[in-house]
Protein backbone atom coordinates (compact mmCIF):
# COMPACT_ATOMS: atom_id res chain seq x y z
CA UNK A 1 0.00 0.00 0.00
CA UNK A 2 1.39 3.40 -0.97
CA UNK A 3 1.23 6.66 0.96
CA UNK A 4 -0.17 9.80 -0.62
CA UNK A 5 2.77 11.98 -1.69
CA UNK A 6 2.92 15.73 -2.42
CA UNK A 7 2.74 15.02 -6.13
CA UNK A 8 -0.39 12.87 -5.57
CA UNK A 9 -1.96 15.74 -3.62
CA UNK A 10 -1.18 18.05 -6.53
CA UNK A 11 -2.90 15.63 -8.93
CA UNK A 12 -5.86 15.20 -6.52
CA UNK A 13 -6.28 19.00 -6.35
CA UNK A 14 -6.25 19.18 -10.14
CA UNK A 15 -9.10 16.61 -10.26
CA UNK A 16 -11.26 18.05 -7.44
CA UNK A 17 -12.59 21.27 -8.95
CA UNK A 18 -15.99 21.39 -7.19
CA UNK A 19 -15.15 20.14 -3.69
CA UNK A 20 -12.48 20.26 -1.00
CA UNK A 21 -9.18 18.48 -0.42
CA UNK A 22 -8.21 18.42 3.27
CA UNK A 23 -4.57 17.88 4.18
CA UNK A 24 -4.21 19.71 7.54
CA UNK A 25 -3.56 17.34 10.42
CA UNK A 26 -6.44 18.79 12.47
CA UNK A 27 -8.89 18.22 9.58
CA UNK A 28 -7.57 14.73 8.95
CA UNK A 29 -7.83 13.88 12.65
CA UNK A 30 -11.62 14.41 12.49
CA UNK A 31 -11.68 11.51 10.02
CA UNK A 32 -9.50 9.16 12.04
CA UNK A 33 -12.20 7.46 14.13
CA UNK A 34 -15.73 6.08 14.02
CA UNK A 35 -18.14 4.88 16.73
CA UNK A 36 -15.99 1.78 17.42
CA UNK A 37 -12.35 1.39 18.41
CA UNK A 38 -8.99 2.76 17.26
CA UNK A 39 -7.75 5.92 15.52
CA UNK A 40 -5.98 5.95 12.17
CA UNK A 41 -4.94 9.15 10.43
CA UNK A 42 -5.76 9.34 6.68
CA UNK A 43 -3.21 11.01 4.36
CA UNK A 44 -5.87 13.13 2.70
CA UNK A 45 -9.65 13.66 2.91
CA UNK A 46 -11.74 14.53 -0.13
CA UNK A 47 -15.22 16.04 -0.09
CA UNK A 48 -16.93 16.24 -3.45
CA UNK A 49 -20.46 15.78 -4.77
CA UNK A 50 -19.16 15.09 -8.29
CA UNK A 51 -19.31 11.47 -9.47
CA UNK A 52 -16.92 12.32 -12.34
CA UNK A 53 -14.34 13.61 -9.87
CA UNK A 54 -14.72 10.51 -7.69
CA UNK A 55 -14.26 8.28 -10.75
CA UNK A 56 -11.03 10.10 -11.65
CA UNK A 57 -9.79 9.85 -8.04
CA UNK A 58 -10.44 6.09 -7.91
CA UNK A 59 -8.57 5.66 -11.22
CA UNK A 60 -5.63 7.55 -9.71
CA UNK A 61 -5.76 5.45 -6.52
CA UNK A 62 -5.89 2.22 -8.51
CA UNK A 63 -2.99 3.26 -10.74
CA UNK A 64 -0.85 4.27 -7.74
CA UNK A 65 -2.13 1.53 -5.35
CA UNK A 66 -3.29 4.06 -2.77
CA UNK A 67 -5.96 2.88 -0.28
CA UNK A 68 -9.42 4.45 -0.62
CA UNK A 69 -11.75 4.62 2.39
CA UNK A 70 -15.41 5.46 1.64
CA UNK A 71 -17.09 7.10 4.62
CA UNK A 72 -20.61 8.23 5.50
CA UNK A 73 -21.24 9.64 8.97
CA UNK A 74 -18.80 7.25 10.76
CA UNK A 75 -21.43 5.77 13.09
CA UNK A 76 -20.06 2.29 12.30
CA UNK A 77 -19.73 0.09 15.38
CA UNK A 78 -17.27 -2.31 13.71
CA UNK A 79 -14.54 -0.01 12.34
CA UNK A 80 -15.97 0.09 8.77
CA UNK A 81 -14.73 3.53 7.64
CA UNK A 82 -11.46 3.60 9.62
CA UNK A 83 -8.48 4.44 7.32
CA UNK A 84 -6.34 1.69 8.81
CA UNK A 85 -3.69 2.00 6.05
CA UNK A 86 -3.84 5.80 5.66
CA UNK A 87 -4.56 6.78 2.05
CA UNK A 88 -7.59 8.76 0.88
CA UNK A 89 -10.86 9.13 2.77
CA UNK A 90 -13.87 10.04 0.61
CA UNK A 91 -16.35 11.92 2.78
CA UNK A 92 -19.55 10.85 1.03
CA UNK A 93 -21.83 12.51 3.60
CA UNK A 94 -21.56 15.64 1.41
CA UNK A 95 -23.40 13.84 -1.44
CA UNK A 96 -26.80 14.51 0.09
CA UNK A 97 -28.76 16.47 -2.48
CA UNK A 98 -30.75 13.82 -4.38
CA UNK A 99 -33.88 12.49 -2.64
CA UNK A 100 -36.80 11.85 -4.97
CA UNK A 101 -39.93 9.81 -4.22
CA UNK A 102 -41.82 8.32 -7.19
CA UNK A 103 -45.10 7.32 -5.55
CA UNK A 104 -46.60 5.54 -8.59
CA UNK A 105 -43.56 3.24 -8.73
CA UNK A 106 -43.26 3.02 -4.90
CA UNK A 107 -39.61 3.91 -5.32
CA UNK A 108 -37.19 6.46 -3.86
CA UNK A 109 -33.91 7.55 -5.45
CA UNK A 110 -31.24 8.85 -3.09
CA UNK A 111 -27.65 9.98 -3.21
CA UNK A 112 -25.41 8.23 -0.65
CA UNK A 113 -25.05 11.06 1.87
CA UNK A 114 -28.80 11.43 2.53
CA UNK A 115 -29.64 10.69 6.18
CA UNK A 116 -31.91 7.65 6.49
CA UNK A 117 -34.41 9.57 8.63
CA UNK A 118 -34.89 12.01 5.72
CA UNK A 119 -35.86 9.07 3.50
CA UNK A 120 -38.38 8.00 6.18
CA UNK A 121 -39.87 11.52 6.22
CA UNK A 122 -40.01 11.88 2.43
CA UNK A 123 -41.75 8.49 2.06
CA UNK A 124 -44.23 9.18 4.87
CA UNK A 125 -45.25 12.49 3.29
CA UNK A 126 -46.60 10.38 0.39
CA UNK A 127 -48.29 7.77 2.63
CA UNK A 128 -45.42 5.34 2.06
CA UNK A 129 -42.85 3.63 4.27
CA UNK A 130 -39.14 2.91 3.90
CA UNK A 131 -38.98 0.13 6.52
CA UNK A 132 -35.27 -0.23 7.42
CA UNK A 133 -34.82 1.83 10.59
CA UNK A 134 -31.43 1.52 12.28
CA UNK A 135 -31.55 3.20 15.69
CA UNK A 136 -28.93 5.58 14.24
CA UNK A 137 -31.20 6.64 11.35
CA UNK A 138 -31.08 10.33 12.39
CA UNK A 139 -27.30 10.38 12.11
CA UNK A 140 -26.34 7.67 9.59
CA UNK A 141 -26.36 7.88 5.79
CA UNK A 142 -28.13 5.63 3.33
CA UNK A 143 -24.70 4.91 1.75
CA UNK A 144 -23.44 3.62 5.11
CA UNK A 145 -26.66 1.65 5.66
CA UNK A 146 -26.29 0.03 2.23
CA UNK A 147 -22.61 -0.80 2.74
CA UNK A 148 -23.37 -2.36 6.15
CA UNK A 149 -26.75 -3.87 5.17
CA UNK A 150 -28.08 -2.23 8.30
CA UNK A 151 -31.04 -3.57 10.21
CA UNK A 152 -33.12 -2.14 13.00
CA UNK A 153 -36.17 -2.85 15.14
CA UNK A 154 -38.53 -3.22 12.16
CA UNK A 155 -36.30 -5.94 10.65
CA UNK A 156 -38.42 -8.54 12.46
CA UNK A 157 -41.40 -8.07 10.15
CA UNK A 158 -40.00 -6.15 7.21
CA UNK A 159 -36.42 -7.33 6.77
CA UNK A 160 -33.26 -5.22 6.45
CA UNK A 161 -31.70 -2.74 4.02
CA UNK A 162 -30.92 -5.33 1.33
CA UNK A 163 -34.62 -6.21 1.07
CA UNK A 164 -35.40 -2.64 -0.07
CA UNK A 165 -32.65 -1.92 -2.61
CA UNK A 166 -33.48 -2.60 -6.22
CA UNK A 167 -30.76 -0.67 -8.00
CA UNK A 168 -27.42 1.01 -7.45
CA UNK A 169 -24.90 3.21 -9.17
CA UNK A 170 -21.39 2.17 -8.14
CA UNK A 171 -17.81 3.20 -8.89
CA UNK A 172 -15.78 -0.01 -9.09
CA UNK A 173 -12.28 -0.17 -7.54
CA UNK A 174 -10.86 0.12 -11.08
CA UNK A 175 -12.76 3.36 -11.63
CA UNK A 176 -15.66 2.16 -13.82
CA UNK A 177 -19.13 3.60 -13.22
CA UNK A 178 -21.68 0.75 -13.29
CA UNK A 179 -25.41 0.47 -12.73
CA UNK A 180 -26.93 -2.62 -11.11
CA UNK A 181 -30.62 -3.59 -11.00
CA UNK A 182 -33.06 -0.81 -11.84
CA UNK A 183 -36.50 0.54 -10.97
CA UNK A 184 -38.46 -2.69 -11.29
CA UNK A 185 -39.22 -4.81 -8.24
CA UNK A 186 -38.53 -7.95 -10.27
CA UNK A 187 -35.26 -8.32 -12.15
CA UNK A 188 -33.38 -11.55 -12.82
CA UNK A 189 -31.00 -10.35 -15.51
CA UNK A 190 -27.74 -12.06 -14.65
CA UNK A 191 -26.01 -12.14 -11.30
CA UNK A 192 -27.53 -9.98 -8.57
CA UNK A 193 -24.70 -7.47 -8.18
CA UNK A 194 -26.97 -5.17 -6.17
CA UNK A 195 -27.15 -7.68 -3.34
CA UNK A 196 -23.40 -8.37 -3.61
CA UNK A 197 -22.57 -4.69 -3.10
CA UNK A 198 -25.05 -4.31 -0.23
CA UNK A 199 -23.29 -5.47 2.92
CA UNK A 200 -19.83 -5.47 1.28
CA UNK A 201 -18.73 -2.77 3.75
CA UNK A 202 -17.21 -0.46 1.14
CA UNK A 203 -14.73 -3.14 -0.02
CA UNK A 204 -16.14 -3.60 -3.54
CA UNK A 205 -16.86 -0.04 -4.63
CA UNK A 206 -18.37 3.33 -3.88
CA UNK A 207 -22.13 3.68 -3.98
CA UNK A 208 -23.06 6.96 -5.66
CA UNK A 209 -26.83 6.46 -6.01
CA UNK A 210 -29.47 4.03 -4.73
CA UNK A 211 -32.95 3.08 -5.92
CA UNK A 212 -35.02 2.00 -2.91
CA UNK A 213 -38.29 0.10 -2.73
CA UNK A 214 -41.09 1.60 -0.61
CA UNK A 215 -44.28 0.01 0.75
CA UNK A 216 -47.68 1.43 1.79
CA UNK A 217 -47.53 2.79 5.34
CA UNK A 218 -49.57 0.61 7.75
CA UNK A 219 -52.52 2.68 9.04
CA UNK A 220 -52.31 1.87 12.77
CA UNK A 221 -50.04 0.49 15.47
CA UNK A 222 -50.29 -0.70 19.07
CA UNK A 223 -47.53 -1.06 21.64
CA UNK A 224 -47.23 -3.61 24.45
CA UNK A 225 -44.68 -3.51 27.29
CA UNK A 226 -44.21 -6.82 29.15
CA UNK A 227 -42.24 -6.81 32.41
CA UNK A 228 -40.35 -9.88 33.66
CA UNK A 229 -38.55 -10.93 36.84
CA UNK A 230 -36.34 -13.29 34.79
CA UNK A 231 -34.32 -12.50 31.65
CA UNK A 232 -34.54 -16.12 30.55
CA UNK A 233 -38.38 -16.01 30.87
CA UNK A 234 -38.37 -12.88 28.70
CA UNK A 235 -36.35 -14.86 26.13
CA UNK A 236 -38.93 -17.67 26.30
CA UNK A 237 -41.80 -15.18 25.83
CA UNK A 238 -40.14 -13.87 22.65
CA UNK A 239 -40.02 -17.40 21.19
CA UNK A 240 -43.66 -18.04 22.26
CA UNK A 241 -44.94 -14.82 20.63
CA UNK A 242 -43.20 -15.73 17.38
CA UNK A 243 -44.96 -19.12 17.28
CA UNK A 244 -48.36 -17.73 18.29
CA UNK A 245 -49.38 -16.80 14.73
CA UNK A 246 -48.71 -13.06 15.19
CA UNK A 247 -45.78 -11.24 13.60
CA UNK A 248 -45.05 -8.00 15.47
CA UNK A 249 -43.34 -5.19 13.56
CA UNK A 250 -40.88 -4.71 16.45
CA UNK A 251 -39.93 -6.78 19.47
CA UNK A 252 -37.15 -5.24 21.55
CA UNK A 253 -35.54 -6.48 24.76
CA UNK A 254 -34.06 -4.42 27.59
CA UNK A 255 -32.33 -6.08 30.54
CA UNK A 256 -32.23 -4.67 34.07
CA UNK A 257 -28.94 -2.81 33.54
CA UNK A 258 -30.37 -0.99 30.53
CA UNK A 259 -33.66 -0.24 32.33
CA UNK A 260 -31.80 1.27 35.29
CA UNK A 261 -29.43 3.23 33.00
CA UNK A 262 -32.36 4.77 31.10
CA UNK A 263 -34.21 5.61 34.33
CA UNK A 264 -31.08 7.34 35.67
CA UNK A 265 -30.65 9.20 32.39
CA UNK A 266 -34.24 10.33 31.78
CA UNK A 267 -36.85 8.79 34.13
CA UNK A 268 -40.10 7.59 32.51
CA UNK A 269 -41.44 5.17 35.11
CA UNK A 270 -39.76 1.98 33.90
CA UNK A 271 -39.64 -0.72 36.62
CA UNK A 272 -36.07 -0.57 37.99
CA UNK A 273 -36.48 -3.86 39.86
CA UNK A 274 -37.49 -5.89 36.78
CA UNK A 275 -34.87 -8.23 35.31
CA UNK A 276 -36.08 -7.57 31.75
CA UNK A 277 -38.78 -6.00 29.68
CA UNK A 278 -39.96 -6.60 26.13
CA UNK A 279 -41.37 -3.80 23.98
CA UNK A 280 -43.61 -4.99 21.19
CA UNK A 281 -45.16 -3.04 18.33
CA UNK A 282 -47.95 -4.43 16.17
CA UNK A 283 -48.89 -2.63 12.97
CA UNK A 284 -51.68 -3.01 10.41
CA UNK A 285 -55.46 -2.50 10.37
CA UNK A 286 -56.68 -0.66 13.53
CA UNK A 287 -59.05 -3.47 14.62
CA UNK A 288 -56.51 -6.21 13.93
CA UNK A 289 -53.71 -4.57 15.93
CA UNK A 290 -56.01 -4.06 18.97
CA UNK A 291 -56.87 -7.73 18.95
CA UNK A 292 -53.23 -8.77 18.43
CA UNK A 293 -52.11 -6.58 21.35
CA UNK A 294 -54.55 -8.49 23.62
CA UNK A 295 -53.30 -11.85 22.36
CA UNK A 296 -49.64 -10.88 22.79
CA UNK A 297 -50.35 -9.71 26.36
CA UNK A 298 -51.90 -13.09 27.13
CA UNK A 299 -48.89 -14.99 25.71
CA UNK A 300 -46.50 -12.84 27.79
CA UNK A 301 -48.47 -13.46 30.99
CA UNK A 302 -48.49 -17.20 30.32
CA UNK A 303 -44.71 -17.06 29.78
CA UNK A 304 -44.23 -15.50 33.22
CA UNK A 305 -44.59 -11.71 32.74
CA UNK A 306 -45.37 -10.11 36.09
CA UNK A 307 -47.12 -7.14 34.45
CA UNK A 308 -48.19 -6.07 30.96
CA UNK A 309 -48.79 -2.42 30.02
CA UNK A 310 -50.58 -1.22 26.87
CA UNK A 311 -50.04 2.53 26.41
CA UNK A 312 -53.26 4.17 25.23
CA UNK A 313 -52.32 7.52 23.71
CA UNK A 314 -49.83 8.32 20.95
CA UNK A 315 -47.77 10.31 23.46
CA UNK A 316 -47.60 7.32 25.84
CA UNK A 317 -46.53 5.02 22.98
CA UNK A 318 -43.81 7.46 21.94
CA UNK A 319 -42.56 7.66 25.54
CA UNK A 320 -42.15 3.86 25.64
CA UNK A 321 -40.16 3.76 22.37
CA UNK A 322 -38.09 6.75 23.43
CA UNK A 323 -36.91 4.71 26.42
CA UNK A 324 -35.56 2.06 24.04
CA UNK A 325 -33.80 4.71 21.90
CA UNK A 326 -32.15 6.14 25.01
CA UNK A 327 -30.39 2.91 25.96
CA UNK A 328 -27.20 3.68 23.98
CA UNK A 329 -26.66 7.23 25.28
CA UNK A 330 -27.71 6.15 28.80
CA UNK A 331 -25.35 3.20 29.23
CA UNK A 332 -22.19 5.16 28.37
CA UNK A 333 -22.73 6.95 31.69
CA UNK A 334 -21.94 3.64 33.44
CA UNK A 335 -18.35 3.59 32.07
CA UNK A 336 -16.76 5.57 29.24
CA UNK A 337 -15.83 2.77 26.81
CA UNK A 338 -18.67 0.93 25.07
CA UNK A 339 -18.08 -2.25 23.09
CA UNK A 340 -21.29 -2.89 21.21
CA UNK A 341 -21.74 -6.40 19.83
CA UNK A 342 -24.47 -7.84 17.66
CA UNK A 343 -23.88 -11.58 17.67
CA UNK A 344 -27.13 -13.12 16.47
CA UNK A 345 -28.67 -16.53 17.16
CA UNK A 346 -31.55 -18.58 15.74
CA UNK A 347 -34.70 -17.45 17.53
CA UNK A 348 -35.18 -20.75 19.36
CA UNK A 349 -31.80 -20.11 21.02
CA UNK A 350 -32.65 -16.67 22.47
CA UNK A 351 -33.29 -17.98 26.03
CA UNK A 352 -30.04 -20.02 25.94
CA UNK A 353 -28.09 -17.03 24.60
CA UNK A 354 -29.50 -14.88 27.44
CA UNK A 355 -28.40 -17.53 29.96
CA UNK A 356 -24.89 -17.85 28.48
CA UNK A 357 -24.44 -14.05 28.44
CA UNK A 358 -25.19 -13.95 32.17
CA UNK A 359 -22.51 -16.64 32.70
CA UNK A 360 -19.96 -14.65 30.64
CA UNK A 361 -20.76 -11.51 32.66
CA UNK A 362 -19.98 -13.31 35.93
CA UNK A 363 -16.99 -15.29 34.59
CA UNK A 364 -15.10 -12.21 33.37
CA UNK A 365 -16.50 -9.81 35.98
CA UNK A 366 -17.56 -7.28 33.36
CA UNK A 367 -20.35 -4.67 33.05
CA UNK A 368 -22.53 -6.39 30.46
CA UNK A 369 -25.79 -4.83 29.32
CA UNK A 370 -28.13 -6.78 27.06
CA UNK A 371 -30.73 -5.15 24.85
CA UNK A 372 -31.63 -5.21 21.19
CA UNK A 373 -33.75 -6.57 18.40
CA UNK A 374 -34.58 -9.77 20.22
CA UNK A 375 -37.43 -10.73 17.89
CA UNK A 376 -34.96 -11.63 15.15
CA UNK A 377 -32.38 -13.14 17.50
CA UNK A 378 -30.20 -10.04 17.16
CA UNK A 379 -29.31 -9.25 20.76
CA UNK A 380 -26.89 -6.40 21.46
CA UNK A 381 -24.64 -7.46 24.32
CA UNK A 382 -22.82 -4.20 25.20
CA UNK A 383 -19.79 -4.19 27.46
CA UNK A 384 -19.06 -1.01 29.41
CA UNK A 385 -15.46 -0.58 30.45
CA UNK A 386 -12.67 1.96 30.83
CA UNK A 387 -10.06 1.65 28.10
CA UNK A 388 -7.38 3.17 30.32
CA UNK A 389 -7.70 0.09 32.57
CA UNK A 390 -5.59 -2.46 30.62
CA UNK A 391 -6.38 -5.35 32.96
CA UNK A 392 -10.13 -4.77 32.55
CA UNK A 393 -9.75 -4.48 28.76
CA UNK A 394 -8.00 -7.86 28.63
CA UNK A 395 -10.98 -9.42 30.42
CA UNK A 396 -13.25 -7.65 27.94
CA UNK A 397 -11.29 -9.10 24.97
CA UNK A 398 -11.78 -12.62 26.38
CA UNK A 399 -15.47 -11.99 27.03
CA UNK A 400 -16.03 -10.66 23.49
CA UNK A 401 -14.29 -13.72 22.00
CA UNK A 402 -16.50 -15.99 24.14
CA UNK A 403 -19.66 -14.14 23.05
CA UNK A 404 -18.72 -14.79 19.39
CA UNK A 405 -17.90 -18.45 20.09
CA UNK A 406 -21.19 -18.91 21.94
CA UNK A 407 -23.25 -17.37 19.14
CA UNK A 408 -21.61 -19.66 16.58
CA UNK A 409 -21.97 -22.76 18.82
CA UNK A 410 -25.70 -21.97 19.04
CA UNK A 411 -25.96 -21.90 15.23
CA UNK A 412 -25.73 -18.11 14.98
CA UNK A 413 -23.48 -15.50 13.41
CA UNK A 414 -20.78 -12.97 14.40
CA UNK A 415 -22.82 -10.04 13.15
CA UNK A 416 -26.52 -9.52 12.53
CA UNK A 417 -26.17 -5.92 11.36
CA UNK A 418 -23.07 -4.00 12.48
CA UNK A 419 -20.73 -5.70 10.02
CA UNK A 420 -17.28 -7.24 10.40
CA UNK A 421 -15.01 -4.23 9.80
CA UNK A 422 -11.80 -4.48 11.81
CA UNK A 423 -13.37 -5.72 15.04
CA UNK A 424 -14.61 -9.15 13.96
CA UNK A 425 -12.19 -9.94 11.11
CA UNK A 426 -10.07 -12.29 13.31
CA UNK A 427 -13.15 -14.50 13.87
CA UNK A 428 -14.29 -14.85 10.23
CA UNK A 429 -12.79 -18.29 9.63
CA UNK A 430 -14.48 -19.59 12.81
CA UNK A 431 -17.87 -18.92 11.19
CA UNK A 432 -17.18 -19.45 7.48
CA UNK A 433 -14.46 -22.12 7.44
CA UNK A 434 -11.28 -21.74 5.35
CA UNK A 435 -12.95 -22.61 2.02
CA UNK A 436 -15.91 -20.27 2.61
CA UNK A 437 -13.59 -17.40 3.49
CA UNK A 438 -11.43 -18.15 0.45
CA UNK A 439 -14.45 -17.86 -1.89
CA UNK A 440 -15.09 -14.39 -0.49
CA UNK A 441 -11.42 -13.45 -1.00
CA UNK A 442 -11.66 -14.57 -4.63
CA UNK A 443 -14.69 -12.33 -5.20
CA UNK A 444 -12.77 -9.43 -3.65
CA UNK A 445 -9.75 -10.11 -5.91
CA UNK A 446 -11.93 -10.18 -9.05
CA UNK A 447 -13.45 -6.78 -8.20
CA UNK A 448 -10.41 -5.13 -6.67
CA UNK A 449 -7.18 -6.66 -8.06
CA UNK A 450 -4.99 -4.02 -6.38
CA UNK A 451 -6.79 -4.22 -3.00
CA UNK A 452 -7.29 -0.48 -2.82
CA UNK A 453 -10.92 -0.37 -1.67
CA UNK A 454 -11.26 -0.20 2.13
CA UNK A 455 -8.26 -2.49 2.81
CA UNK A 456 -7.91 -3.95 6.30
CA UNK A 457 -11.62 -4.77 6.62
CA UNK A 458 -13.61 -8.04 6.72
CA UNK A 459 -10.60 -10.25 5.87
CA UNK A 460 -8.21 -11.02 8.74
CA UNK A 461 -4.62 -9.95 8.22
CA UNK A 462 -2.02 -12.67 9.06
CA UNK A 463 -1.93 -13.26 12.84
CA UNK A 464 -4.61 -10.58 13.47
CA UNK A 465 -6.21 -10.84 16.93
CA UNK A 466 -8.89 -8.81 18.69
CA UNK A 467 -6.90 -6.24 20.66
CA UNK A 468 -8.75 -3.72 22.81
CA UNK A 469 -6.17 -3.37 25.57
CA UNK A 470 -3.51 -1.34 23.70
Ligand SMILES: Cc1cc2nc3c(=O)[nH]c(=O)nc-3n(C[C@H](O)[C@H](O)[C@H](O)COP(=O)(O)OP(=O)(O)OC[C@H]3O[C@@H](n4cnc5c(N)ncnc54)[C@H](O)[C@@H]3O)c2cc1C
Nearest residue numbers: 072073074075076080135141143144145147150151202207
Ligand atom coordinates in the same frame (compact mmCIF):
# COMPACT_ATOMS: atom_id res chain seq x y z
C1 LIG B 1 -26.19 4.86 18.58
C2 LIG B 1 -26.04 3.93 17.40
C3 LIG B 1 -27.10 3.09 17.07
C4 LIG B 1 -26.97 2.22 16.00
N1 LIG B 1 -28.04 1.41 15.67
C5 LIG B 1 -27.94 0.56 14.64
C6 LIG B 1 -29.05 -0.30 14.31
O1 LIG B 1 -30.11 -0.29 14.94
N2 LIG B 1 -28.89 -1.14 13.27
C7 LIG B 1 -27.73 -1.18 12.53
O2 LIG B 1 -27.66 -1.97 11.60
N3 LIG B 1 -26.68 -0.39 12.82
C8 LIG B 1 -26.75 0.49 13.84
N4 LIG B 1 -25.69 1.31 14.14
C9 LIG B 1 -24.44 1.23 13.33
C10 LIG B 1 -24.32 2.29 12.19
O3 LIG B 1 -25.14 3.40 12.44
C11 LIG B 1 -24.66 1.68 10.84
O4 LIG B 1 -23.70 0.71 10.48
C12 LIG B 1 -24.77 2.71 9.70
O5 LIG B 1 -25.28 2.10 8.55
C13 LIG B 1 -23.46 3.41 9.35
O6 LIG B 1 -23.76 4.53 8.52
P1 LIG B 1 -22.74 5.72 8.37
O7 LIG B 1 -23.30 6.72 7.43
O8 LIG B 1 -22.37 6.25 9.70
O9 LIG B 1 -21.52 4.99 7.67
P2 LIG B 1 -19.99 4.88 8.13
O10 LIG B 1 -19.92 4.45 9.54
O11 LIG B 1 -19.30 6.11 7.74
O12 LIG B 1 -19.49 3.72 7.18
C14 LIG B 1 -19.95 2.40 7.36
C15 LIG B 1 -19.39 1.53 6.23
O13 LIG B 1 -19.96 1.91 5.01
C16 LIG B 1 -18.96 2.24 4.05
N5 LIG B 1 -19.55 3.30 3.25
C17 LIG B 1 -20.11 4.45 3.68
N6 LIG B 1 -20.63 5.13 2.64
C18 LIG B 1 -20.40 4.38 1.54
C19 LIG B 1 -20.70 4.53 0.16
N7 LIG B 1 -21.37 5.58 -0.32
N8 LIG B 1 -20.26 3.58 -0.70
C20 LIG B 1 -19.59 2.50 -0.26
N9 LIG B 1 -19.30 2.30 1.04
C21 LIG B 1 -19.70 3.23 1.92
C22 LIG B 1 -17.75 2.59 4.87
O14 LIG B 1 -16.54 2.35 4.16
C23 LIG B 1 -17.89 1.65 6.05
O15 LIG B 1 -17.37 0.38 5.73
C24 LIG B 1 -25.77 2.19 15.22
C25 LIG B 1 -24.71 3.05 15.56
C26 LIG B 1 -24.83 3.90 16.63
C27 LIG B 1 -23.68 4.81 16.94
